[in-house]
Amino acid sequence: MVEFILFWLFAILAVGGAFGVVVHPNPVKSALLLIITLFALAGEYVLLMAHFIAIVHIAVYAGAIMVLFLFVIMLLNLQTEVREAGIWNAARYGGFILAILLFFEIGYFGFKGFQTAYVRDTNLGTVEGIGQALFSKYVLPFEIASILLLVAMLGALYLSKRKLQVADGQKTPAKTVAEETTH
């Protein structure tokens, strides 16, 4: 019974945080609400006995990715989003309705097909279980993932070069903050 209480606690935290991410106009608070959602999801992973995934999830998402998001938001000094009225409002509300339909579709089939499947009591989510699968059967995808991370790192470094020029309409050279302060 305590499992159900924990499940509902984490579920309410996750859904509330996700709703805040979607509706909050301030990007910084939106990112902080997303961190709440990520911690609640880590709690759900622990309830599913996936300890390794829970720890990696907290370390990578809350520790690395969200810090990167907050760093970029504060670097760019984003203000509260200004809602622009226009032709896109109709498409926006139509998309909202389609998203709710998508939720009912996924939720209905998830409910229908797996209503009787109960959580089995195994210990395959431990570090030992994941490590044995990852370094025996899935060692080639593991190494390819390291190459992917290397390529992503090189790409991010190239994109953050100072004199990078992106072709835009005005053909104006990109001026960085450092150049403007030195002149």
Added chain:
Amino acid sequence: MQGIPIHYFLILGAILFGLGVVGVITRRNAIIIFMSIELMLNAVNLAFVAFSRALGQVQGQVFVFFVIVVAAAEAAVGLGIVIVVARNRQSLNVERINLLKL
């Protein structure tokens, strides 16, 4: 002890995925669209772990590991692109970033 039925987790994942779709559709700020995409990735991860638990197979959790790797790479490259766009355009509104639009 029976444990929590698996469809609880699946419906929670569906709710989170739907909220992520709503965020991608309704918000105009590129960084918040990125955060909504992360939300959708997390919803799929939750479904993967739940199925892995229900079926007693470890493949689902290994796949979640790779999804986290791809999400980290995507965040690094995507935020680099966001910084370059913001530097060149002084705006992050995706309706103004329309060079490839018909």
